[in-house]
Amino acid sequence: MSEKNVTDNYTVSENGQELKTSKTPFADAPVVLSVNHVGKSFKLPTEQATGLKQAFINWTKGIKGYKTQEVLKDIDFQVHQGEFFGIVGRNGGGKSTLLKIISQIYYPNKGSVSVKGKLVPFIELGVGFNPELTGRENVYLNGCLLGFTTEEIDAMYDDIVEFAELEEFMDQKLKNYSSGMQVRLAFSVAIKAQGDILVLDEVLAVGDEAFQRKCDDFFTEVKKDPTKTVILVTHDMGSVKKYCTNAIMIQDGEIVARGNTESVADRYTLANIEAEKKKGEKAAAKVREQGIYPNGLNERCPILRTYAESGAVCKSSDTFRFAVEYQYDEPGDFYLAIALHDIRRGGITFDTGAKTFKMKEHGHHTVHFEMPLSLFNNGEFRLFTSLRTPSPANPNNTDMVAVAVDERACTFVIRDPRNWDYALINNRVLQIEPVGDDVEITGKVAQIEAQKKGKIGVSVAADDAAETTAATDQAAKTEGK
Numbered sequence: 001m002s003e004k005n006v007t008d009n010y011t012v013s014e015n016g017q018e019l020k021t022s023k024t025p026f027a028d029a030p031v032v033l034s035v036n037h038v039g040k041s042f043k044l045p046t047e048q049a050t051g052l053k054q055a056f057i058n059w060t061k062g063i064k065g066y067k068t069q070e071v072l073k074d075i076d077f078q079v080h081q082g083e084f085f086g087i088v089g090r091n092g093g094g095k096s097t098l099l100k101i102i103s104q105i106y107y108p109n110k111g112s113v114s115v116k117g118k119l120v121p122f123i124e125l126g127v128g129f130n131p132e133l134t135g136r137e138n139v140y141l142n143g144c145l146l147g148f149t150t151e152e153i154d155a156m157y158d159d160i161v162e163f164a165e166l167e168e169f170m171d172q173k174l175k176n177y178s179s180g181m182q183v184r185l186a187f188s189v190a191i192k193a194q195g196d197i198l199v200l201d202e203v204l205a206v207g208d209e210a211f212q213r214k215c216d217d218f219f220t221e222v223k224k225d226p227t228k229t230v231i232l233v234t235h236d237m238g239s240v241k242k243y244c245t246n247a248i249m250i251q252d253g254e255i256v257a258r259g260n261t262e263s264v265a266d267r268y269t270l271a272n273i274e275a276e277k278k279k280g281e282k283a284a285a286k287v288r289e290q291g292i293y294p295n296g297l298n299e300r301c302p303i304l305r306t307y308a309e310s311g312a313v314c315k316s317s318d319t320f321r322f323a324v325e326y327q328y329d330e331p332g333d334f335y336l337a338i339a340l341h342d343i344r345r346g347g348i349t350f351d352t353g354a355k356t357f358k359m360k361e362h363g364h365h366t367v368h369f370e371m372p373l374s375l376f377n378n379g380e381f382r383l384f385t386s387l388r389t390p391s392p393a394n395p396n397n398t399d400m401v402a403v404a405v406d407e408r409a410c411t412f413v414i415r416d417p418r419n420w421d422y423a424l425i426n427n428r429v430l431q432i433e434p435v436g437d438d439v440e441i442t443g444k445v446a447q448i449e450a451q452k453k454g455k456i457g458v459s460v461a462a463d464d465a466a467e468t469t470a471a472t473d474q475a476a477k478t479e480g481k
Ligand SMILES: Nc1ncnc2c1ncn2[C@@H]1O[C@H](COP(=O)(O)OP(=O)(O)OP(=O)(O)O)[C@@H](O)[C@H]1O
Pocket: 042, 043, 071, 089, 090, 091, 092, 093, 094, 095, 096, 097, 098
């Protein structure tokens, strides 16, 4: 794996292959967090000695009674002032451990961390809060633990309470708060405290929809402030792309991708898809060996899974190829129906219909399909396949025998710099035409039109993907919420 100095260039590298490099706009800002070759391991107990005699026997046999788990291996990166820095990775990769080391909750076994400025962590709920104290007392206690003076907390108190929307509850004991209210208070203290570096584990930043919207607005604002630095651990690639200026991906305690947020997000999505595929293969093997049927399958159809045969991160110009593996031994007609689910927006975007694909082969078989993606804007999609037989009561209808869900469904994403993110269908394939002469088509759509008519030979630049009017932006924002 080759990596460039993140202070000068963004680099995503995997198996020695550089994916993308560009100059970071924060390269000239001072470094506020430096994580230098950090390593961390934990001792996990294996055999416990029940007494001195056993301890002695274990010692003579060289049995230590614990094994060492290396959770972080040589983590090395820097964060500049003003950056919104994302840390992504699959479960158990070591992200929380890294945040705890950055926040001085854990010490590293090797390497060092240096922080310039006041660092405010929000990584473990309940730390610094006492259920027996009131909301007001807890704000002061927590502020004090974060290193603020009483005068400083006085100055930010109203802001914290207003953001948490807990004005009427501040004199109640924390133990009487709902869990959502506790999260809101803790989160508000963290983000409204006048720190320089905010360290956030996004998993904790939950709340109702209205509160999430406020957090969303806060992130958008803080991103514009060149004096504030945010370190965010998240599993949501939408947040990474929306807020982060730079990101790393941690896998098995190592940085496997760093830099450009798009590339890091794609790397993470691919890792998830790969892991899902492996789980699907394992489950299929288990069915064959042990006759255990996973969710959606049964003894009539013990195998049904859909998997990508082309890359799972696609462009609009790609044709997505996928396969469906099934086992069905009963005589008679049977069909495959395929539905396309839009993960981000919800809902079924497309359905082949129950009787479109009649299968010719019984037994254990794999069939292959392809689907052009030219219609869609950027998004995340999932293909669900069901195996169906004609309904005995009405042969025009079908009954579902089995359905491929969970890791047996197939996920793919469309990421194309020419596309917009918020609308489903791209404006190279669908346009609304004005009737009459009182509307002029301008901007990107006019360029596409002119291109189609052969008036201009240039292609639409990637930057145009960002071109949108304030009105449509607002509409999309409202829709998204
Ligand atoms: N105090 C501890 N003692 C022993 N093992 C620990 C401790 N803290 C973390 N681990 C182990 O370290 C590994 C990484 O955990 P960590 O919580 O850092 O991962 P993560 O990437 O944050 O995961 P997630 O996305 O699920 O939050 C796990 O195997 C976990 O069991």
